[in-house]
Amino acid sequence: MTFLTAAILGIVEGITEFLPISSTGHLILTQHLLRMQETDMLKSFDIAIQLGAILAVVLIYGRSLKRTPKAWLPIIAAFIPTAIIGLLLHKIVKTYLLGNSSVVTWSLFIGGILIILFESTYQKNRMSTRSVEAIPLKTAFAVGLCQSLALVPGVSRSGATIIGGMLLGVERRTIVDFSFLLAIPTMAAATALDLLKSAGSFTAHDASALGVGFLTAFVTAYIVIRWLLQFIQTHTFTVFGVERIFVAIVFWVWVS
DSSP states (O other): OOHHHHHHHHHHHHHHTTTTTOHHHHHHHHHHHTTOOOOHHHHHHHHHTHHHHHHHHHHHHHHHHHHOGGGHHHHHHHHHHHHHHHHHHHHHIIIIITTOHHHHHHHHHHHHHHHHHHHHHOOOOTTOBOSGGGSOHHHHHHHHHHHHGGGSTTSOHHHHHHHHHHHTTBOHHHHHHHHHHHHHHHHHHHHHHHHHHHGGGOOHHHHHHHHHHHHHHHHHHHHHHHHHHHHTTTOOSHHHHHHHHHHHHHHHHHHO
8 A cells, every 4th residue: 555545545534434425435436436455453453543533533623522521421331332343243344344335335224215305304303412422321322233234344433423313303513523532542442453453454554644644534534524514504404415335326337
């Protein structure tokens, strides 16, 4: 992997990680477009550069977490089911799903339709939960189960948690914040687990490429998070549903 390729993948990760369009799915399709050979190192790279996106979340939300430590309770409650399911299915997902462009395109397409249908029927509840620390633990746990769906490439982690949370009665801005914060333990644990099992196979060049991907993912994720927090004040996620369908169709046409 060249440093330019690593930078491109880092940018794709940073742009897509916190939008409901699936970062893993877009990374896999980007790698196909760049004609990159599917290897265990590349799969680990896709997981590890998420640390850059995590750092962006920590930088933006760090102070608010210090002011409201109770917010960690629902975050932990949501992380538990994801951690258990992810640990049990890690080998299966990495062996059979990561790198599977067919799974990705179908997930993007179906997910896009579901987002559009959701936004066309969703009605805001005046009694919606309006702060992260006020999210009931059982609701947080259910959101964690929704997040676990993102083990399938193309199923957006942020999309699953945000839409699941809104269906469970959490206000849009609050569940977006919660989705960002839930990414910290979720992505950190996923990266640590994968690196623990595969770091020994990384060469010095691989580590340097990972550093490039980490940096570009951090910068782009920081910009995208700031933008999204403004975007959701006046927009729904319909446009992201359309984007998912468009990307899936374009990839199908390109492959055929």
